[in-house]
Amino acid sequence: MADRQSLENIDRNGAEKRSYSVSEAAEILGVSKRSIYNLCASGAFKSVRIGTKLRISRKSFDEWLDGSD
Template sequence: MFEDRIAAMNAETEITQSAPVYEKRVYTVDEIQDILGVSKTTAYNLVKSGAFHYVKVGGQFRISKKSFDRWLDEMDTNIEDCQVCD
């Protein structure tokens, strides 16, 4: 019984180690929409506003994760500094 559990754990480790791991570098508009909790139209308008870097690939927007995350962090900072927001 114990050996079976060890064998199963080893099999899982082998599968995990053999699969390539890619770090996400771009977001889709749908992901931006989910992250911000806004409508699809608002997400597209925000992307087109130039608030962060994006490229069009095959007619679809791909938003730089690094640029978007930096923009979002700045938005958090601006909200924290806002005296009127309380």
């Protein structure tokens, strides 16, 4: 059986997720959603607003988290 991290990276249609929600990113880092909004505003990683929702590029976030540019 797949581990929890693998399952979290799969969307409802069985495809690999390409973005994180603010809540998902906050949970990964163990910080508040406000901290994630501040990181997005500072350009720490790529994000896009879709209506009222903010989606964070998984690739950009993971590279930032790993310390890559």
